[in-house]
Amino acid sequence: MSMTLDSPDRGMSAQPDPKPAHRVVGIIGGMGPEATVDLMRRIIAKTPARDDEDHIHLIVESNPKIPSRIAHLIERSGPDPTPELIRMAGNLQRAGAQALAIPCNTAHAYADSIRRAVTIPLLDMVSLTVEQIAAGGFLRVGLLASTAVHNTALYATALSARGTATVLPAEQGEVMALIKAVKRGDTGVQAQAALGRISIDMAARADVLLIGCSELSVIAAGITVPFVDSLDVLAQAVVNFASKNEGTM
Amino acid sequence: MSMTLDSPDRGMSAQPDPKPAHRVVGIIGGMGPEATVDLMRRIIAKTPARDDEDHIHLIVESNPKIPSRIAHLIERSGPDPTPELIRMAGNLQRAGAQALAIPCNTAHAYADSIRRAVTIPLLDMVSLTVEQIAAGGFLRVGLLASTAVHNTALYATALSARGTATVLPAEQGEVMALIKAVKRGDTGVQAQAALGRISIDMAARADVLLIGCSELSVIAAGITVPFVDSLDVLAQAVVNFASKNEGTM
Helix, strand or coil: CCCCCCCCCCCCCCCCCCCCCCCCEEEEECCCHHHHHHHHHHHHHHCCCCCHHHCCCEEEEECCCCCCHHHHHHHCCCCCCHHHHHHHHHHHHHHCCCEEECCCCHHHHHHHHHHHHCCCCEECHHHHHHHHHHHCCCCEEEEECCHHHHHHCHHHHHHHHCCCEEECCCCHHHHHHHHHHHHHCCCCHHHHHHHHHHHHHHHCCCCEEEECCHHHHHCHHHCCCCEEEHHHHHHHHHHHHHCCCHHHC | CCCCCCCCCCCCCCCCCCCCCCCCEEEEECCCHHHHHHHHHHHHHHCCCCCHHHCCCEEEEECCCCCCHHHHHHHCCCCCCHHHHHHHHHHHHHHCCCEEECCCCHHHHHHHHHHHHCCCCEECHHHHHHHHHHHCCCCEEEEECCHHHHHHCHHHHHHHHCCCEEECCCCHHHHHHHHHHHHHCCCCHHHHHHHHHHHHHHHCCCCEEEECCHHHHHCHHHCCCCEEEHHHHHHHHHHHHHCCCHHHC
16 A cells, blocks of 8 residues: 555545545557557556555546658658647647656657646656666667667667667568567567567677667566566656656656 | 559559558457456457457557546546546547547446547447447347446446346355456456356356456356357447447447
């Protein structure tokens, strides 16, 4: 029972207090929907719980209709997703969220616009993941991510500032094909094995792999080499924030 | 692409329209959180999709802090969850939901209060499931549900009105132990096998089983006899409503 975290000086009552002891986290989701569900699943798994009330209060807008970040950033063909991302951030704050999380690395290209739209913190998956990589002292990180993440240098810039080099896959086209397969709903053992093969090739040239695309996190079960999963880092940050354990903030 | 569903007479545009073609569904979730994630997973699986934008726009408040329905309805010891259920329903409507779904059968004991609190429809899991059972022409239904669902006769009354008899488990205590195990996070093969054993015993006395507790839906993989899963019925109703295919409404 963590019900006393909020008001440690509150008197004991025979009637449990329904007031949330955890802080509420809002999730800007749907990019894609599988990754959003996977984040929620990881949050549940990381929360010590004996009954429903020990779990974390989330408000999730899973909106797969957001204009494609990949189309906007790489193909320069689609509409700008920023207005819809800003609308969702404000919507989640109005609905009660006390912090925001985005289970999509590519969408972090728009993180500054989202931060400016709200007065609650963004649990920044990219920054938190880079911190974890830096803490491990790795010099060469193999980055499994969408081409949009590579093109915007979302991870490469932050890693380089910590003295860490970014290693790319031999065939980025294969990685993009897997990301698109997961977005179609193909999350089976074949997709997992394909990601496992790509990972073994990269591991020969890197000290650790970084899963920097939440679609790839969904099929990470096939990876047999050491890796840091950005979706897992975000799930832990959500649990820490909600539980008011601000060690990683 | 289902983007033309909303405005079949709209002119074609080279730039994809970011406006949702699907209607938005709000989920009053967290009872428990595993069942909410399971409903979302089923909605994704039932939606024909080639890319993110083909999926359904959901707004989910997963609030595991809602006062226990079981404590309120059976043990008569806890606070009334109605005010918090009503708050969540209004919150989801304000956030943009055009219909509501509740992935918790027991919470349907409060369905009338929730309906009165909003001006959008409730996709009623209990009514929709009873309709599906009735369409199958079954005379004896084995009900796997919480003791609160049995005590409030949520299913038994509706089934009886259709001429269908409700068959109970030999040991309801075993069923409640499994529900509580899932709420603790125990969804593994042992829990699945235990539900499978209970189901075989009930199947000897019933024409079909009804999974009338969303925690049991999470571990239904171990059931080897014919059953109707209320969480699956609700997932299909969400997809139908969102896609404006109102066949089951």
